[in-house]
Amino acid sequence: MLSPDSVHVSIAPAMASPRSLRELEQASVLSLPISPRSRICASAAAVHHSPAAAPAREPLESIDDNCCLICMDDFSERRKPYPLPCIGACTGASVHYRCIMAWLGQSGSCPLCRGPCDPLAMEPTQTLDFADLKSTVMRPVPLDAGIVRCYVKQVYKGLFKQYGYELYLQGRIGTDEPDQFLLAAKKQLRKNMTANYSIYTTQTCDENTRVGRMGSNFLGTVFTMYDNGRDPQKIAKIQDAGNGLDTLGPGDNVLQIREELGCCTYEANRTSVGPRKMRVCIPDVDEAGRSSKIVRPTNPKDRIVNRMSVGELTDLIKFINREPVFREDLGAYCLDFGGRVSMASVKNFQLISSEDPSMGNVLQFGRVADDMFTMDFQWPLSPFQAFAICLSSCDTKLACV
Numbered sequence: 001m002l003s004p005d006s007v008h009v010s011i012a013p014a015m016a017s018p019r020s021l022r023e024l025e026q027a028s029v030l031s032l033p034i035s036p037r038s039r040i041c042a043s044a045a046a047v048h049h050s051p052a053a054a055p056a057r058e059p060l061e062s063i064d065d066n067c068c069l070i071c072m073d074d075f076s077e078r079r080k081p082y083p084l085p086c087i088g089a090c091t092g093a094s095v096h097y098r099c100i101m102a103w104l105g106q107s108g109s110c111p112l113c114r115g116p117c118d119p120l121a122m123e124p125t126q127t128l129d130f131a132d133l134k135s136t137v138m139r140p141v142p143l144d145a146g147i148v149r150c151y152v153k154q155v156y157k158g159l160f161k162q163y164g165y166e167l168y169l170q171g172r173i174g175t176d177e178p179d180q181f182l183l184a185a186k187k188q189l190r191k192n193m194t195a196n197y198s199i200y201t202t203q204t205c206d207e208n209t210r211v212g213r214m215g216s217n218f219l220g221t222v223f224t225m226y227d228n229g230r231d232p233q234k235i236a237k238i239q240d241a242g243n244g245l246d247t248l249g250p251g252d253n254v255l256q257i258r259e260e261l262g263c264c265t266y267e268a269n270r271t272s273v274g275p276r277k278m279r280v281c282i283p284d285v286d287e288a289g290r291s292s293k294i295v296r297p298t299n300p301k302d303r304i305v306n307r308m309s310v311g312e313l314t315d316l317i318k319f320i321n322r323e324p325v326f327r328e329d330l331g332a333y334c335l336d337f338g339g340r341v342s343m344a345s346v347k348n349f350q351l352i353s354s355e356d357p358s359m360g361n362v363l364q365f366g367r368v369a370d371d372m373f374t375m376d377f378q379w380p381l382s383p384f385q386a387f388a389i390c391l392s393s394c395d396t397k398l399a400c401v
């Protein structure tokens with residue numbers, strides 16, 4: 001019988017604790033197996049960064065550069081033009097980000113010349129703004145920022161050296177841009193033995209920089225993310241007692257009921273062979289990143305987890321994990337991580353929209369060293385949500401079935 005541990009891609013030799021992903025990539029660039037995809041990435045990067053070296057091209061005069069050549073709709077401030085990520089001879093053609101992602105999800109080839117394309121070669125027209133880290137990490141990343149490439153490092157935090165995790169945005173490939181710290185998470189075990197993560201915008205996890213929390217059920221199969229608000233049951237107790245405000249930490253929002261920012265559930269595969277099933281729901285947001293409805297339940301039946309169990313999913317966006325394919329030659333379940341993952345782990349996963357799988361991987365998480373994972377994600381997730389979903393994958397007890 002195969003265990004879920006066999007979910008993997010090709011294995012590179014592990015190395016001792018690199019300090020950053022860049023260091024890891026430099027150290028292991030020769031030891032990593034070269035996939036056709038990573039060759040494509042490398043050549044695309046060369047074309048994009050050294051225009052002088054690009055081959056001479058025929059001018060494409062017939063192309064109307066005011067509209068997307070896939071959907072023929074005009075470009076706008078919110079839906080900006082992207083250069084076609086064609087590795088062949090197509091220049092001057094522009095598309096919408098979502099249109100080309102949907103196209104590549106179906107065919108993988110250039111819509112104009114049918115040559116190879118690579119979504120990772122697309123230069124985003126928007127970047128994340130770090131002037132206000134707290135609001136940047138809580139907002140969905142802009143649709144036009146494309147795929148945001150990050151990595152997660154496992155660290156030991158606190159007096160009892162519990163596991164903690166830190167999230168970094170990777171400097172753009174082919175530049176000297178430094179990596180940017182985004183979030184840190186600290187795990188606490190509660191009295192009832194369920195896990196609770198607090199998430200901060202400082203590496204030192206200062207209480208006044210906490211942006212939210214994630215809690216799990218006893219079985220470690222359901223995880224809910226919250227902002228800094230309070231559990232409505234605790235608020236009721238505080239109000240009954242007349243005064244319980246001395247129990248509040250500095251990051252607590254005194255009597256504000258907490259907002260639910262998402263929920264992840266894990267389920268063993270029914271046949272008990274093969275990978276676990278993962279479901280994620282977040283409150284709906286539009287393409288500009290505005291939420292249509294804030295989920296702040298006072299009644300347990302309105303909690304996202306309870307709505308997921310009865311299928312009442314109005315105003316929620318649903319994601320599922322991509323099902324790995326069993327490969328006879330490797331004797332294992334495999335996902336194509338496009339060269340971004342190099343170690344087998346049951347924690348590896350790819351999340352797709354259950355309504356619009358053509359958007360491709362909304363979140364991809366995979367191990368690259370004993371204590372390091374790559375985390376690539378895109379709209380509609382916020383850095384906080386993407387990080388919390390990955391923490392749940394690291395924490396779920398279904399991993400050790």
Ligand SMILES: [Zn+2]
Nearest residue numbers: 068071096099
């Ligand atoms: Zn379009």
Ligand SMILES: [Zn+2]
Nearest residue numbers: 086090110113
């Ligand atoms: Zn082309």
